[in-house]
Amino acid sequence: MTLPTRFLGDLEVSAQGLGCMGMSQSYGPADRDESIATIHAALDAGVTLLDTADVYGLGHNEQLVGEAIRSRRDEVVLATKFGFKRVLDPSDDGVRGDADYVRSACDASLKRLGVDHIDLYYAHRVDPNVPVEETVGAMASLVEAGKVRYIGLSEAGADSIRRACAVHPVAALQSEWSLWTRDIEGEILDTCRELGVGVVPFSPLGRGFLTGRLSQDLAEDDARRAMPRFTGENYDRNSAIVESLKALAAKLDLTPGQVALAWVQNQGADVVPIPGTKRRTYLAENVAAASVVLSAEDLAEISAVGREVAGDRYSPEALKLVNG
Structure with missing residues (x-):
């Protein structure tokens, strides 16, 4: 199978990418062999964009992805991110975007990945204590070297995107976007489109919730236990979204997850979602959603399903770094 391609700025990638974070953290124990097999299956299916970050598993994920692509580097558009201080100090959830840190973080990622260049390098969050111009200027120097x-931003606000683009072209904005997370719709999305910045939605399946397969009985080490949408009454109220998705899925002969993913996939030719999975079974289901064409009526009906969401997506502290 060969997926169609789309452009993030001038960077050509598969219309759907693969988020690799869950292979190393947040959603249960790591399974090296299945993770590598999943990455290989993604490449076989025509997925070229692989997404990781230095903070995922505190370096483990970059090492895993690097190992998986070692013999297939020329098939991959490799994206990674820098910025969270806990790479150096697990107790510190702050971010750094100063020039010295940008350069040292890149060198460390190249070493962990075992590659000589990164195709798409994101600032994972905008450092509120450093002008974005300094961060992007340092990233531009990495391009020159x-x-x-290509460079990108993650969870950046419209003003930061505009200021960044004045320093160097920004290929992509990676932000959470799904039926139940619509923050970027409006000013942020409009700014991206005005400036030619592609959009890479992460968690397009609502961290698994929108697939309809998630149980409230999450493992003790599952990161979703700390997210307001997955707890108590919020979970019960949000389950109504899944029930509506199931009804739509039956009508469209898709799974609920495919409906949710296809909705994101159909938001524009500049949108490249990166659903995350660490299992080949779910990979095949996700890739199939990339070819689903939804009518305007379908899109409107699906869109209405996710409007009433209970609970924030992060803790109040983590939300301070979103859309910065």
């Missing part, structure tokens, strides 16, 4: 091909 041949260590990075």
Whole structure:
């Protein structure tokens, strides 16, 4: 199978990417062999964009992805991110975007990945204590040095995107976007489209909730236990979204997850979602959603399903770094 391609700025990638975070953290124990097999299956299916970050598993995920692509590097558009201080100090959830840190973080990622360049390098969050111009200027110097091909921002606000683009072209904005997370719709999305910045939605399946397969009985080490949408009455209220998705899925002969993912996939030719999975079974289901074409009526009906969401997506502290 060959997926169609889309452009993030001038960077050509598969219309759907693969988020690799869950292979190393947040959603249960790591399974090296299945994770590598899943990455290989993604490449076989025509997925070219692989997404990781230095903070995922505190370096483990970059090492895993690097190992998986070692013999297939030329098939991959490799994206990674920098910025969270807990890479150096697990007790510190702050971010850094100063020039010295940008350069040192890139060198460390290149070493963990075992590659000589990164195709798409994101600032994981905008550092509120450093002008975005300094961060992007340092990223631009990495492009000049041949260590990075394209740069991106993650969870950045419209003003930061505009200021960043004034320093160097920004290929992509990676932000959470799904039926139940619509923060970027409006000013942020409009700014991206005005400036030619592609959009890479992460968690397009609502961290698994929108698949309809998630149980409230999450493992003790599952990161979702600390997210307001997955707890108590919020979970019960949000389950109504899944029930509506199931009804739509039956009508469209899709799974609920495919409906949710296809909705994101159909938001524009500049949108490249990166659903995360660490299992080949779910990978095949996700990739199939990339070819689903939804009518305007379908899109409107699906869109209405996710409007009433109970609970924030992060803790109040974590939300301070969103859309910065």
